[in-house]
Amino acid sequence: MDIAALNEKIKQESAFVDLLMNEISKVIVGQKQMVERLIVGLLGNGHILLEGVPGLAKTLAIKTLASAMKAKYQRIQFTPDLLPADLIGTMIYNQKDGNFFIRKGPIFSNFILADEINRAPAKVQSALLEAMQERQITIGDQTFKLEEPFLVLATQNPIEQEGTYPLPEAQVDRFMLKIKISYPTREEELKIMKQNVDGVENLVQPVISPADILNARNLIHEIYVDEKIEKYILDIVFASRSPKDFGLEKLSDLISYGASPRATINLALGAKAMAFIKRRGYVIPEDVRGICLDVLRHRIAVTYEAEAEELTSENVIQEILNKVEVP
Amino acid sequence: MVRKIYFPIILLLLSSFSSFGQTVTANASTDKKDYLVGDYINFTIQVQHDKKENIIPPTIQDTIGALVVIKKDTSFDTDNNGAITSTYKYILSGYDSALVLIPPVSIQYKGSSDTAFQSLSTNPVQVLVSTLKINPGGKIKDVKAPIKIPLDWKLILLWALAGIIILLAAYLLIRRYLKKRSLIPEIQKIITLTPHEVALNSLHDLEEKKLWQQGFIKEYHSSITEIIRRYFEKRYQLPALELTTSEALELLKRRSDAEVILNVTKDFLNNADMVKFAKFIPLNSVNEEMLKQAYEIVNKTVPTEKKEEKPEVANVP
Numbered sequence: 001m002d003i004a005a006l007n008e009k010i011k012q013e014s015a016f017v018d019l020l021m022n023e024i025s026k027v028i029v030g031q032k033q034m035v036e037r038l039i040v041g042l043l044g045n046g047h048i049l050l051e052g053v054p055g056l057a058k059t060l061a062i063k064t065l066a067s068a069m070k071a072k073y074q075r076i077q078f079t080p081d082l083l084p085a086d087l088i089g090t091m092i093y094n095q096k097d098g099n100f101f102i103r104k105g106p107i108f109s110n111f112i113l114a115d116e117i118n119r120a121p122a123k124v125q126s127a128l129l130e131a132m133q134e135r136q137i138t139i140g141d142q143t144f145k146l147e148e149p150f151l152v153l154a155t156q157n158p159i160e161q162e163g164t165y166p167l168p169e170a171q172v173d174r175f176m177l178k179i180k181i182s183y184p185t186r187e188e189e190l191k192i193m194k195q196n197v198d199g200v201e202n203l204v205q206p207v208i209s210p211a212d213i214l215n216a217r218n219l220i221h222e223i224y225v226d227e228k229i230e231k232y233i234l235d236i237v238f239a240s241r242s243p244k245d246f247g248l249e250k251l252s253d254l255i256s257y258g259a260s261p262r263a264t265i266n267l268a269l270g271a272k273a274m275a276f277i278k279r280r281g282y283v284i285p286e287d288v289r290g291i292c293l294d295v296l297r298h299r300i301a302v303t304y305e306a307e308a309e310e311l312t313s314e315n316v317i318q319e320i321l322n323k324v325e326v327p
Numbered sequence: 328m329v330r331k332i333y334f335p336i337i338l339l340l341l342s343s344f345s346s347f348g349q350t351v352t353a354n355a356s357t358d359k360k361d362y363l364v365g366d367y368i369n370f371t372i373q374v375q376h377d378k379k380e381n382i383i384p385p386t387i388q389d390t391i392g393a394l395v396v397i398k399k400d401t402s403f404d405t406d407n408n409g410a411i412t413s414t415y416k417y418i419l420s421g422y423d424s425a426l427v428l429i430p431p432v433s434i435q436y437k438g439s440s441d442t443a444f445q446s447l448s449t450n451p452v453q454v455l456v457s458t459l460k461i462n463p464g465g466k467i468k469d470v471k472a473p474i475k476i477p478l479d480w481k482l483i484l485l486w487a488l489a490g491i492i493i494l495l496a497a498y499l500l501i502r503r504y505l506k507k508r509s510l511i512p513e514i515q516k517i518i519t520l521t522p523h524e525v526a527l528n529s530l531h532d533l534e535e536k537k538l539w540q541q542g543f544i545k546e547y548h549s550s551i552t553e554i555i556r557r558y559f560e561k562r563y564q565l566p567a568l569e570l571t572t573s574e575a576l577e578l579l580k581r582r583s584d585a586e587v588i589l590n591v592t593k594d595f596l597n598n599a600d601m602v603k604f605a606k607f608i609p610l611n612s613v614n615e616e617m618l619k620q621a622y623e624i625v626n627k628t629v630p631t632e633k634k635e636e637k638p639e640v641a642n643v644p
Contacts, residue, residue: 003606226604228549282605285571325568327549327603 007281014279019207023068028061030188037179043273046176047132047152056181062113062153070206071110078120084127091140102139114154118164129171149213176266178298223272224282228327237264239320240300254306259299267295285326351376353434355449362456368419375412382413383435393427394419421456428453522561526625529554539614548602572596588624595620
């Protein structure tokens with residue numbers, strides 16, 4: 001397809017992004033980056049791991065997104081006594097007719113907020129992550145396809161780690177993005193305070209349908225990624241695996257293991273989604289850099305030496321971005 | 328009855344054999360009899376015995392009588408047709424003036440037919456240790472000069488040789504360093520080109536290559552933006568090669584000396600991005616314009632040299 005025509009098409013088809021963001025901003029003050037990343041996850045057909053202290057509108061954000069899309073939303077509070085059946089559903093015996101019938105769990109929704117995912121034991125986490133990967137659920141002898149769009153937003157609390165079940169690296173890798181959110185600015189906080197104290201409830205109107213998202217996903221596949229951009233993505237990922245080859249000798253002892261091929265896929269997908277949000281039919285290096293931190297931060301593990309020096313995977317990614325030449 | 332008589336006779340005979348077998352004698356002596364306090368007293372013990380006799384050397388500890396054992400000197404055996412003389416030499420010294428008696432020294436030995444060690448003692452030796460006799464009426468003499476150590480030529484030669492080696496090594500190192508330093512100005516000549524000179528030369532070379540005229544449009548735009556990014560790196564100390572277009576523009580905005588090129592750089596980089604990443608095929612005039620813009624970016628940002636203010640010279644008649 002001609003890039004100019006594709007560009008024009010994307011410009012028209014991506015108009016809903018502004019509408020969606022405007023609608024969400026009626027309720028969510030600030031946190032523009034979080035909202036933008038939620039849409040990236042939605043468009044990239046990925047799931048999101050959200051890390052932030054309590055009270056930063058994580059739940060409200062996904063609830064508002066669901067409302068603005070007229071999609072089904074469920075919140076599941078993960079606790080140590082949660083069972084897989086509580087999540088995916090189970091078979092219940094009906095005494096009246098002597099048969100078993102299936103009671104579907106809350107996972108059968110478009111948007112799932114898995115609140116404090118690290119509080120539930122491994123078997124529940126596995127059940128959720130399997131559903132995220134396969135996008136289907138099997139109860140008894142019946143398999144059910146999950147309704148699209150299906151987005152899981154799992155939250156983790158960086159404080160209070162006692163009695164939690166941290167997600168294994170292999171499972172964390174299944175999340176397309178890991179977003180870290182911080183406190184709002186002073187001005188934003190003032191706005192939040194006024195908005196909540198005045199007693200006026202801002203109602204979110206549905207501005208798009210789930211079908212629009214599915215349509216946008218198809219369009220995203222058509223977005224042009226030049227080979228220079230592809231090489232740039234590969235350079236970033238490979239620099240995390242063998243930093244010496246990129247003149248980053250000092251990182252060799254700081255990286256325990258680098259980003260996986262799934263990171264490469266998600267970085268390319270995320271960059272395409274970013275280009276779509278920016279209403280472009282082609283990816284530019286800004287798109288890659290813009291999403292890079294969120295795609296890679298949970299996929300690069302640092303060594304004990306790095307931890308001793310209080311260096312995180314984010315520092316490592318920043319060093320890589322500062323060293324790898326932009327095409 | 329007869330048995331009763333023979334038994335004591337046999338016993339008497341056996342005991343007489345053992346006394347006849349004892350041929351060991353020991354003698355102690357000193358080299359002189361009169362010594363001054365602190366003088367070395369050469370004390371010798373000689374034990375004469377048969378080859379068959381096993382002699383245990385005398386054990387003398389730190390002192391013997393009122394004398395101090397300075398050192399155990401030598402010990403040796405001399406054989407004179409089977410008669411052995413074992414000699415043990417000691418150096419003793421006395422620090423008090425007195426008539427000193429060196430006590431007998433016990434010597435243990437065992438003959439071939441002996442079942443146990445036997446012992447004999449040396450004779451006591453008397454020596455006189457006296458102090459210096461001072462003549463109270465004599466002249467007072469000066470303190471003796473320190474003893475001069477004789478020159479050790481071998482050591483001097485060794486030191487001289489080491490010195491020569493060190494000097495030679497230092498000479499070679501200095502010569503090598505000077506040789507290296509003489510090369511540095513040549514390298515400096517190459518790198519003394521200013522960033523704008525490097526950029527203008529590279530742009531000229533690119534123009535000569537006629538890339539876009541041959542159809543290598545993408546390569547042309549990649550090369551021209553790389554030249555300008557490299558120029559920004561050196562001119563403004565920005566990591567421009569590792570920055571995206573928007574990031575580079577954002578950093579340029581903060582530089583007051585880059586204000587004049589901000590708009591043209593924005594157009595230049597964005598146009599190049601379109602060609603590089605969006606398959607955009609520009610018109611020939613756009614390609615030509617890119618080169619003009621690149622020259623403009625460099626020429627407009629050539630740093631102006633500050634004029635040195637000459638100090639006013641006073642009019643001296």
